[in-house]
Amino acid sequence: MNNLITIGLPSKGRLKDKSLNFFDEKGYKILQSNKVRNYFATIENKPNIKIIYLHAKEIIQRLGDGTLDAGISGLDLLSESEKNLKDKIIINQKLNFGQANLVIAVPNDWIDVQTIADLEEVAFDIRYKRNTRLRVATKYPNLTNNFLISKGVTQYKLISSLGATETYPFIGSSEIISDITSTGKTLEDNNLRVLKDGLILKSSACILFSKKSLKVKKKKKILINFLR
Numbered sequence: 001m002n003n004l005i006t007i008g009l010p011s012k013g014r015l016k017d018k019s020l021n022f023f024d025e026k027g028y029k030i031l032q033s034n035k036v037r038n039y040f041a042t043i044e045n046k047p048n049i050k051i052i053y054l055h056a057k058e059i060i061q062r063l064g065d066g067t068l069d070a071g072i073s074g075l076d077l078l079s080e081s082e083k084n085l086k087d088k089i090i091i092n093q094k095l096n097f098g099q100a101n102l103v104i105a106v107p108n109d110w111i112d113v114q115t116i117a118d119l120e121e122v123a124f125d126i127r128y129k130r131n132t133r134l135r136v137a138t139k140y141p142n143l144t145n146n147f148l149i150s151k152g153v154t155q156y157k158l159i160s161s162l163g164a165t166e167t168y169p170f171i172g173s174s175e176i177i178s179d180i181t182s183t184g185k186t187l188e189d190n191n192l193r194v195l196k197d198g199l200i201l202k203s204s205a206c207i208l209f210s211k212k213s214l215k216v217k218k219k220k221k222i223l224i225n226f227l228r
Contacts, residue, residue: 003048003218005226008062008071011039011053015205018097019072049226059208064088066212070223076102076180076203080140090209092227098205100182102140104147104198107169107176108191115197116151119176123155126175133157137165137174140200144178147200166190 010016023030029044030051041051054062059071060078064085075094078086106113113122123134134156138144141158148156159174166186168174178200181187187194207227213219 005049005069005222007051008054008059008068009051010056015056015098063208063210066210068210069213069219070209072205072207074098074203075206076201079201080142088211090211092207092209095205100180100203101199102143102180102201103194105177105187105192105194108193115195116153120153123153127155135159135174136176136178137161137168138178139165140178143200166192
């Protein structure tokens with residue numbers, strides 16, 4: 001059926017709750033099974049629309065390969081994706097929830113480091129004294145790498161983070177971090193602070209469309225009318 005629409009929604013957390021609220025405010029009642037682990041739902045009086053709950057990152061992947069027609073996910077995750085994937089997805093609209101900033105944060109006791117320019121000096125110092133590079137822990141290697149290079153920082157290496165990135169300097173796994181934060185509280189609790197010019201990306205939840213789906217006239221009409 002070329003008029004069946006599949007929409008991906010975040011499967012957990014505040015992003016899921018806010019996404020469901022968004023549909024509710026639009027007047028769409030999502031019907032869910034009573035099963036504890038059910039990843040599918042429908043919308044009342046919309047038999048041609050199916051909801052599937054996925055990890056926010058997987059929503060990006062499935063929009064790219066065309067197995068989802070639309071979805072709600074974070075701008076940060078889309079921006080971090082490889083270019084060939086991003087080119088297959090279009091941002092329909094940015095939403096007023098899920099706001100967070102991707103930033104460069106350094107230890108509080110680095111009192112002489114206030115800007116990215118200061119960071120480059122420290123990086124050269126580490127290279128000279130320790131014969132190694134400044135380590136930057138992050139879950140966003142593409143965005144972080146592009147940002148640092150654009151600011152003229154060269155003497156660093158990225159450390160892949162699998163979670164709790166803010167702890168990496170404390171346990172000695174990195175000197176600084178690049179991480180997503182909504183309030184800054186977690187950074188503060190771990191004795192980290194954001195550089196004055198350390199903002200990489202202002203993110204929010206977005207409605208995203210698969211470009212592949214928009215090429216189908218019936219789907220395009222349904223998507224635009226349904227999620228506008």
